[in-house]
Amino acid sequence: MTDTAQGSPAPTTLPLAARSDFVDRLRSGSEYVVIPLIAVAISAVLFSMFLLVLGKDPVEFFSLLWRGGFGTAFSWQNSLLRAAPLILTALCVALPARAGLVIIGGEGALVLGGLFAAMIALPLKNALPPVVLMPLMAIMAMAAGGFWIGLVGIMRHARGVNETIASLLMSYIAIAIMNFLVEGPLRDPASANKPSTGPIGEGNMVTAIPGTDVHWGLAAGIILAVILWIVIDRTTYGFALRVTGGNARAAKAQGLPVGTLMVSCCAIAGACAGLAGYFEVAAIHGKANASLIAGYGFTGILVAFLARHNPIVIVPVAILFGGIAAAGGLIQRRMGLPDASVLLFQSLIFVVLLISETLYGRLRIFQPRTEAERT
């Protein structure tokens, strides 16, 4: 995935007068807005045809989609709340991808992160004030997630174990560990029909961003996305990572510490997913239980690939996902369509969006003008 994973370098512009340089930039820059929009429109047309065949009204579908996902202040918050964990789990995929590693085990890191956040809180919730305990929980969650995916990096580096399959297997193992602990040694007898750990305590819960319903996990995700974007694009570490991703052998030959790079970026990635687990526990559930296995890790893979592993792009893509999920409920309720129809529409958008990538750099209108055009 070398070429697409690198993000898309803008077409080289010719050193010309500043004004026409600006026009050229506008032309090539707008490519990244116009093409996805065209793709979404095409998938909307395709899905409309599907709906017409079923005898459903496409206009109603799309107005509900808009209304349920983004049409009201409530819908926006609904979408953002659903996007919050996806940003973090997508980062868990994107960062290693830049180093040429395909990690698909973010789910496991999330689950362990949430579990460890609760585990550290349980014995200490009466001993430590929230101002100490809350960061401690977040750190534990990140450490647990980082350790888990870091192990995958170590296995890859030390034993040449393929990271894709190893992370998937590790994810299943993490889920088994969580289930065992939550239903066994850590089980709170009061949790009855939803086996859970004891509560982390009201005072240790993460609150909503003032004026909204959305918890701080969203802000954390966006901040981390920006930081990781800077790290990847603007630092030596990021450069080394990208070189490794481009060609690990060449990177080694240049004297880059390939092993350290791989393991560290896996650990950072796992920490992101672990943090998502922390927010699930500390902002939503108030305890760790099987609700942590909600598929955020797997959806994050799709988000990361659609964003072409660019941390900044992950944010809007995750919000799009959140919006579709949020609207899905309204569509089910109003149109009597099964949940699967939203899944179908969602996947149609992805397929067309991914196909539309072939258009980049191929449409004349987005290209820098030729000399002839300029005069």
Added chain:
Amino acid sequence: MSENAALLTVLFAMIGGAIRVSTPFIFVSLGECLTEKSGRINLGLEGTLVFGAMAAYAISFLSGSPWLGVFVAGCCGALLGAVHGWVCKLPRVNDVAIGIALMTFGLGLAFFFGKPYIQPAAPRLPSIPLADWTGNASLATALKVNPLFFVGIALAVFLSWAFRNTRTGLILRTTGDSAAAARAMGVSVDRVRLLATTAGGFLAGVGGSFLSLYYPGSWSEGLSSGQGLMAVALVIFARWDPMRCLFASMMFGAAGAIGPALQSIGITQGYYFFNAAPYVVTLFIMIASSSTKGALASAPGELAVTR
């Protein structure tokens, strides 16, 4: 129950599990192996598997012929594979990403159209009783085998032979190892990959039909729960060798039987870990058998994972 009898129960269960559970893994992993040998990854076979399972069940229910269901499942899988193969030849389109998107698409299709078929019972595929003559009841049931299992084994042997000894196999491998070399041979790289992905999809669809029409033999939305994804991963584990795909699938099936079997003989503590046995076993074998040197030496050179 005596120690020996208990051990024997687990052993029979594992043999039975290897035969019962492995077939979809065999088909999907062989299909993926074929695709990856041509230099493409189709991560979407989970979606193909589930869509195939639904299609097979629906057709079997509507037509009364399970074998027609198997065939249609294969065709549906081939269609999804062909879409993948065709789309990925466009420049800048990432095969891994398209695979994941098509996985969602396959699941969406299956869930959407599968609603009416969850409740009714469709005609199932027959089985061949191999050990009825022994008179041992549990051995007899363990060795009630569906013909598709044998087709899977034959296919693994055939692919293994064909990759090495036929012109088609050579073309496929060359395409997978170096597109430039294949072009130099006058081969249309895109066409080879399109065909390989289509064929891979066909096999995955057939694998799905086994799930819904033989074991567990019923269509529901939770039918696969990730088996297709795991089977794709097993190809890497099997290092792109069809025979190893076969063994990996059988090992996976056998390990999956450990959890229920141990509980059935009264070893009940820690069942979450027994149930995770297939994953743990696979991981340990991978750690033990991999090495830093030439870790992916057998990987097709054009595969995105190795770059």
Added chain:
Amino acid sequence: MSFKEMDRRTLLKSAAAGIVGVGAAGLPLRAFAAAPTIGIVYVGPRDDFGWNQAHAVAAKALKSVPGVKVVEEENVPETVAVQKSMESMINLDGANLIFATSFGYFDPHMLEMAKKYPKVEFRHAAGLWTKDKHPGNAGSYYGYLNQGHYVNGVAAGVVSKTGKLGFIAAKPIPTVLLNINSFLLGARKSNPKATVQVIFTGDWSLPVREAEAANALADAGCDVITCHVDSPKVVIETAERRGLLTAGHNASQAPLAPKGFITGAEYKWETIYKDFAALIAKGEKLPNYVRGGIDKDYIANTAYGAGASEAARKAADAATADLKANKPYVVGPLKDNKGNEVVPAGKSIDNYDVALEQTSYLVEGVVGSIT
């Protein structure tokens, strides 16, 4: 249509408020004093031939009440998604009564919403609503399916030749443990030496592992199989193929096992929903805590299949009659399968005692452990 106009208005409003404005203030709620809008949330697909379908079928009783509007949403995970789905029903559909039908919806999700929307009524299937502890606009309803499993056990104990019964369970939660225990207690009533072998699959819907478990139990010598998973179809079919006898769960599985089906424990959610519908039609408040078993027709046993012998039918009928008369069946002396006493001699646990819903042990005679 006014709906579309409202759409445009709220749209403009939200554009002005940006993403910061709070939704609760932003939307005009349609007032439904007499004719309520009921929102129902399901954890899985509505037609799963199991838990969710049982609710969805019964919910049709609500739709028949004149003036009542029902909105449904399926496949809602037990995460913040369910909170938002409920909120969306309240804010966008004007729902003023919510039914949450999955165990994990109760705490914290439904309770959070009940606190946030004190004017909306929330009812949960199976949650243990406690007065003083939980909001007054929340509540729970549940049918004692364990009574059906007890009757299953009574019949199974008669027909089993080996005295070994198999139980395939999803997770070791109180309702499941209670069903397993009840099945054993029923079996022991007919055959004091009967044992129940449990296999936990670890999740609610894992068809392959459920089939493997049925095979494993058959290989271990069990000749009657029952289960507590979301969709029992695979278990019943697999057992039937192995030539075993089966007892059902959730809904009727009789057509799936023409040879071996004995009887099954069935929810009669429609009884509860119809009662609710009647109260709604009268404009009355729904009770907060609704419980019932065979006595109230919240639970019933499936009509006997070919697997039930004459003796088994008689024994099961007698057990049903006892339950209808509310005679307790969890009678001391009773030990758990680790040897601890759970009910002393001479005592018994009443059928309506909440202690049953808090079962955290497997009784003596059950082979299996909770972790």
